[in-house]
Amino acid sequence: MKLVDLAKKLGGALEGDAEIEIRAVAGLKEAGEGDVTFLSNPKYVAHVAETKASAIIVPISWESSAPCALIRVENSDQAFALAGELFYEAPPTPPQGVHPTAVVDASATLGEGVSVGAHCVIEAGVVIGNNSVISAQCHLAYKTTVGENCFFYPLVSVREFAQIGNRVIIHNGAVIGSDGFGYAVQKDGTRTKIPQLGIVVLEDDVEVGANVTIDRARFGKTKIGKGTKIDNLVHIAHNVIVGEDSVLCGQVGIAGSSTLGSHVILAGQCGISGHLTIHDGAIVGAQAGVMKDIPEKDFVMGSPAMPHMLAKKAMANMILLPKLKDRVKQLEARLSELEKEKDN
Amino acid sequence: MKLVDLAKKLGGALEGDAEIEIRAVAGLKEAGEGDVTFLSNPKYVAHVAETKASAIIVPISWESSAPCALIRVENSDQAFALAGELFYEAPPTPPQGVHPTAVVDASATLGEGVSVGAHCVIEAGVVIGNNSVISAQCHLAYKTTVGENCFFYPLVSVREFAQIGNRVIIHNGAVIGSDGFGYAVQKDGTRTKIPQLGIVVLEDDVEVGANVTIDRARFGKTKIGKGTKIDNLVHIAHNVIVGEDSVLCGQVGIAGSSTLGSHVILAGQCGISGHLTIHDGAIVGAQAGVMKDIPEKDFVMGSPAMPHMLAKKAMANMILLPKLKDRVKQLEARLSELEKEKDN
């Protein structure tokens, strides 16, 4: 696409050679000839001078020069996103119907427009809603139900009786409904398995990342509320309840029977102990270890987690400890001096 | 089932409408009409008043009222577990024999009653003991041996030569026997792979969670002892030895060549450095980072891990640091005052 045409489509003002052929979008550092890049985050201003892109999308207010053509726009982030979509070649839509190598039980019910990929296994009693895509090599166990317009990527597995809503996206390798981790300790120190008889419920518009594991409940439901988004390699234990529109970042772990409210944010690698309540709108910092309930809209950090202002102060003081030790040492010397003089 | 019949089966005393039809079990908060719920953990007493269950199983000693029928029993946790089993509809038993789509090498030896699911791949020299279930889409590589009465869920993969005992359960997506992470650094800073020629041994009654990874040994064995239970997304590196009846909670990581004794408990997200010994009965707190050997039955916390009493004290003091700083400041002021007076 000629740069002048791109600028027009983005509603931007072009400065530079209108005839340059743009073929792709790329980040400031990665961009090369034929790429259009963008500046949005002020942190990256210094990188503009070094970009090898053929053109850059900048805010209207941009005052410095650039080593390539410019497109000035109101919102450079949005304009770049639009450019990205203009240059994107989408992969083909998965074909409707059941691939001949898929093994689909005769008692399964498939809606209209459903796609079941190669080497899938769909067990007895499964129900899949209209226009849902079950990509290759997925496994849907006995009597799982999947709503409409879902998209399961390859190698997803769902254990028996799981209930999955509409427009749910599940990425490769995720496991929905594995057994909860529950054992009864015997007198001789061995453990016997506690049957895990409950299910997993994923409500509408949930997205589950790659290689995530969500355990079924001991009884009842492990439930992920409407619109909640889960990043890769997250572990959600049995009987956890997550509210609506919450966000669980990469490698988060939630122990058994904890309840999260709505609009909760768990940053990467944090952990939530069992049987806790994390109230609506709470935010948990990266790597925090939560051992207590968190009130509504609180922001906690640290392991063990504490209110983030306290955690920051504690951390700052910890770094100042050597100075404090010196001050105590000086006090001791001065006091000894005084005491000596008094004795004389 | 009528409530009166349920109470009889649980050996409990009914208070309320004997004719209520109960259809399922559920937690206090999730329960609705037709559900029976229970109170066992005193933490949840306050939730009883709000339950929407049709009946609740309580300890004999329960003195408050409830918004639904009651069944009093000696052990409400056990009675609820029994109720759960009464209402549970189990999925069908996997069919014996080899699914026609499975690819099983002619040299593999399958015991009596073995089930091999759709799209499995069983390589040459594999041996599977009587009554073991290899669910759909699993991969057993060259000369792996699996004992009797094992249950592998879908999409489990086991690398060559692994030795798996009896009654071992492996959940979806777990990887047994991937290469250890070992490289020799060359003079130019590149790394060459050190061959990982050992195996993984899982002894009897081990359970392995979903998407767990257990690396094969460089030489010899990575071994998980009899009865040890491993939760989801745990990482066990090459040449790790775990004793009997130990418990590894979600997202734990153990670096290469460390040895764990028996009855060890590793809480969620903790990490064990390489070449350490964690002795029998040791307990490691959640998110702890273990850098030293742990003596028998010690309980450590923190990162780096220390004895848990010390860790708690250090943590408490850290929070009190601002006060300590104030006290030092006051001391300095008072001392200056004294010194000034002395000079006068």
Added chain:
Amino acid sequence: MKLVDLAKKLGGALEGDAEIEIRAVAGLKEAGEGDVTFLSNPKYVAHVAETKASAIIVPISWESSAPCALIRVENSDQAFALAGELFYEAPPTPPQGVHPTAVVDASATLGEGVSVGAHCVIEAGVVIGNNSVISAQCHLAYKTTVGENCFFYPLVSVREFAQIGNRVIIHNGAVIGSDGFGYAVQKDGTRTKIPQLGIVVLEDDVEVGANVTIDRARFGKTKIGKGTKIDNLVHIAHNVIVGEDSVLCGQVGIAGSSTLGSHVILAGQCGISGHLTIHDGAIVGAQAGVMKDIPEKDFVMGSPAMPHMLAKKAMANMILLPKLKDRVKQLEARLSELEKEKDN
């Protein structure tokens, strides 16, 4: 193999019964009759007396006795590695060609000597270079390209447009190219998915561990540089760039758009926040939480991460806090005493 023959092959000096039959290698603790073991790490000297091996490889300088035959060598670690290879029975080489159960699109291009295992799915436009092995049950999505001499273990999945270099090894269950975790928050608090239109690039000689997840870029590339090695269960978010010959240990997490240089080492379970730069040769300690850029060759520890000397000092001081508190208390008492005397 007779022990005398093994000693000859290792270029070592034998002390003990030349005729012993050796069948395998094993670690000091695990070895039994018929095994040869070794001592290299001085930490394990005490275990020599208890080994049940039939022979042990020791450094020439070894002065103590051993409960079995000895082979003295210059480098016991290397000699043991060689012994390991002598006794190793390799699994069969994967057969060339496409397994009849694999589903390979007619438009895919397979080089010479390529092996595609049972139940694989190779979508349209995929290109696989000469002598690469795609083991059973893998999924290569639309227009992914794989170089020469790669080895993908079973159940690996690669999303559309990924570009994979030569000699790349990917272990079971790894996911290459899952969607980045990006959403736009709407006024009503719900989130809409930001299309993830970029790709993943793995350069030559990269190795990716079991159940690792590497997200595709929002635009452009998530890129892992030549020779970088990634351990199990690592999470790499969208638009992350990793340089050459870096090492990412087990369960590490890297948030979106961070850049790592070359020869960077991330120890187990550490986390890197988004939009950071970790410069060449930096080392991040286990479980560290990196919130700031790291200069070249710096070594950081702790969460939040700080220079490792500072972290060690802060940690040591934290443990000494109770003593410091006592000293302040004594100062207060002594000072009160002085003040009282002055008033009298």
